[in-house]
Amino acid sequence: MLGIARRGLRLTTGLVFGAAMAVAELPFVVLSGFSLLLVLAWPRGRRAVLKPVTTAARALTETNRRRLRGYFSADTSDTYADHRMLQYLSLRWSLGLLGILVVSAALIGTAYGIAWIFFLLLGEVRYPLTLATSSIGGLFLLFLSLQGSFGVADLETKLARRYLGPRHQEELERRIEQLATTRAGVVAAVNDERRRIERDLHDGVQQRLVALGMLLGRALRGKDEMRADQLLRQAHEESRQALTELREVAWRVYPTVLDEAGLRAALETVAERSAIPVRLDYDLAGEPDTAVATVAYFVVSEAVTNAVKHSGAGLIAVRVAPGEAGVLVRIEDDGLGGADASGSGLFGLARRVAALDGRFRVDSPAGGPTIITAELPCA
Incomplete structure (x- = not known):
C-alpha cells in the first residue's frame, strides 16, 4: 500500500511538471503551425522557419523525455525523426492539460475529504449529514483522480513511445x-x-x-x-x-530448507546463524517461485555475511516485501559503510539478480548505513 501511494505521488509530481510544460507547448504548437503554414509554398522560407522550430521542439522534447524517465520510468529512443518529434508535441500539450485537471480534482477531493476535521476544530457542526456526505464525496473524488493520474501517466508513456520510439527493431537489439x-x-x-x-x-x-x-x-x-x-x-x-x-x-x-520449508524459513535460519543480530521483516503473502526465492535467499545470505565480516555493524535489518514488479529485498546495516559494489561478492549478487531481469543497487556512503536493494520480477 505504501509503495502504491509513493508511486502515485511520483506520478502526480510528473503530471504537474507536464502541465507546466503544456503552458509552453501550446503556444509553441500554435505559433509554429501558423509560421509553417505561411511559408508552405516557399521552400527557402520553409527551411528558414524549420530550423528554429526544430531546435525549440527538440529542447521541449528532451525535457519531456527526462520527465518521463524520472517520474514515469519510461525510456524512449535517443534517435527520432524531426517530423515525429513535431507530431509528438502537437498532441502532448493536451495530455498536459488533462494532467492538471486530474491534479486539480485530487486537490478538491482532498479539501472536501478532510473538511470535517476543520469544522470539528473550529466550531459547532450544524449540518452533520451534509458534512459527512461532502467528505465521502471528496474522498471518492480523490480516489478517482488518483486512478486518473495512473491513466494519464500511461497515456503519456504510450504517446512518447508511439512517436519517439524506441522502434521494435531497437527494442529487439537492446534485448x-x-x-x-x-x-x-x-x-x-x-x-x-x-x-x-x-x-x-x-x-x-x-x-x-x-x-x-x-x-x-x-x-x-x-x-x-x-x-x-x-x-x-x-x-x-x-x-x-x-x-x-x-x-x-x-x-x-544450496540450502535444503529452501525447498522443504520455503524462503521465510531459510531466511530465519540465516538470521539465527549470524554473529550480528538480524531483524527479519517478511511480508510476502505467498511463496515466490523457485528461481526468485533462490536469488532472494542468496542476496540476503551474502549481504549478511559481508556485513558480519566488514561493516562493524551492531544490527542488520532485512525486509522482504511485495514490490512494484515482484519481490523487493532490502538489507540495511548500521555499520561504517564504504562497501565496494564492484567487489566479488556484491558483483556476483548483481549478476544473479540481472539473470532474472531484476535490478540491484548498493548505497553505502562513508560512515554508513549500507543499504542493498534487489527488485526481483515475478512471472
Whole structure:
C-alpha cells in the first residue's frame, strides 16, 4: 500500500511538471503551425522557419523525455525523426492539460475529504449529514483522480513511445544485447561459485580429512593403548569438525530448507546463524517461485555475511516485501559503510539478480548505513 501511494505521488509530481510544460507547448504548437503554414509554398522560407522550430521542439522534447524517465520510468529512443518529434508535441500539450485537471480534482477531493476535521476544530457542526456526505464525496473524488493520474501517466508513456520510439527493431537489439550480457554474467558467476566451492573443500574439509587419516594411521601403528585411545578421540573430533564444515559448504551451495520449508524459513535460519543480530521483516503473502526465492535467499545470505565480516555493524535489518514488479529485498546495516559494489561478492549478487531481469543497487556512503536493494520480477 505504501509503495502504491509513493508511486502515485511520483506520478502526480510528473503530471504537474507536464502541465507546466503544456503552458509552453501550446503556444509553441500554435505559433509554429501558423509560421509553417505561411511559408508552405516557399521552400527557402520553409527551411528558414524549420530550423528554429526544430531546435525549440527538440529542447521541449528532451525535457519531456527526462520527465518521463524520472517520474514515469519510461525510456524512449535517443534517435527520432524531426517530423515525429513535431507530431509528438502537437498532441502532448493536451495530455498536459488533462494532467492538471486530474491534479486539480485530487486537490478538491482532498479539501472536501478532510473538511470535517476543520469544522470539528473550529466550531459547532450544524449540518452533520451534509458534512459527512461532502467528505465521502471528496474522498471518492480523490480516489478517482488518483486512478486518473495512473491513466494519464500511461497515456503519456504510450504517446512518447508511439512517436519517439524506441522502434521494435531497437527494442529487439537492446534485448539481445542485454541477454548476451546476462548470459556471460551467469557463466562467470557459475565459474566463480565453482572456484569458491573448490577453495572451501580444499582449505577446509580436505585438510580435516587428511588430518583424520593421519590420526587414524598413527592410532593403528601405535603400541600404546592409552596413546591410541587419545588419537582416536582426536580423530573423532576431526571427523565431527569435517562433517560440520561439509554441512556449511553444502548450505552455501544450496540450502535444503529452501525447498522443504520455503524462503521465510531459510531466511530465519540465516538470521539465527549470524554473529550480528538480524531483524527479519517478511511480508510476502505467498511463496515466490523457485528461481526468485533462490536469488532472494542468496542476496540476503551474502549481504549478511559481508556485513558480519566488514561493516562493524551492531544490527542488520532485512525486509522482504511485495514490490512494484515482484519481490523487493532490502538489507540495511548500521555499520561504517564504504562497501565496494564492484567487489566479488556484491558483483556476483548483481549478476544473479540481472539473470532474472531484476535490478540491484548498493548505497553505502562513508560512515554508513549500507543499504542493498534487489527488485526481483515475478512471472
